[in-house]
Amino acid sequence: NQSIKVLDRHGKVVETGRVSKILAFRGLERAPIDVGEAGDIVSIAGLMKGTVADTFCDPQVETPIQAQPIDPPTVTMSFIVNDSPLAGTESDKVTSRMIRDRLFKEAEGNVTLKIEEAADKDSFYVSGRGELQLSILIETMRREGFEIAVSRPRVVLQKDEAGVWQEPIEEVVIDVDEEHSGVVVQKMSERKAEMIEMRPSGGNRLRLVFYA
Structure with a gap:
């Protein structure tokens, strides 16, 4: 029944509460444990808003652990x-x-x-x-x-910081046999993709990189 708080990646408090239960994954099952250690994959009961990339910590901690943010929806x-x-x-x-x-x-x-x-x-x-x-x-x-x-x-x-609308762009990496590379380039071009790199990847294969 330990008190903890949740910080987002910028250090803002997401929520505070108490951990009522810790469940560790043991294969396909979940078993209650008293202490979660480094390397354990656990579920925590008692908090609602904390999610991936947030830091669950002692109430006295003010600095979050640096984490990769979740990619936004496209x-x-x-x-x-x-x-x-x-x-x-x-x-x-x-x-x-x-x-x-x-x-x-x-x-x-x-x-x-x-x-x-x-x-x-x-x-x-x-x-x-x-x-x-x-x-x-x-x-x-x-x-x-x-x-x-x-x-x-x-x-x-x-919108970016200047108020200009921005469209999401993904980097697409495709490894393909040389004989089929032309078809791949054609299909990606039909989807308005921009090829930024084409190089051999070994074994008569090409690596194609697009922005799409």
Whole structure:
């Protein structure tokens, strides 16, 4: 029942509280322990807001441990309550409350997801690291029996310090056989990617680096 606080990477207090339980991972099981040591992978009960890249420390500590921040979302989609005439014909999980609870539960374990509730309370903005991540979530919810409508993916834009809108850019590294490199370059160019490097990687293969 130890008192601790949580600091973000800038030293700001995220929350304070007491650790009510420590669970260590032992294979696929979780076992309660009294002390967590260096190298242990543990779950802590008693705190709600602390997450990846935060520092859990004694209340007297003021300086956080330097950590790599989580990459911000690049794509967002709207998850909307299905209000079509055929709503409810394939499942009974159709209400906004059920969808909301499921999305926020997913965000607890998937720290790269960002969930925002729209003003109308019948739709939610779900942002992630790419279309693949969001499509996996949609398919998982479908298999669990949820009925939802979704919008087209939209790129998440952010403003820099000068107030100019910035589009997210990823570095893509592809190792490919030389004979197939032309097709890869063509496909990446169709997606408006910019090739910044092409060099041999050994064994008749090329390493292609793009900004996309």
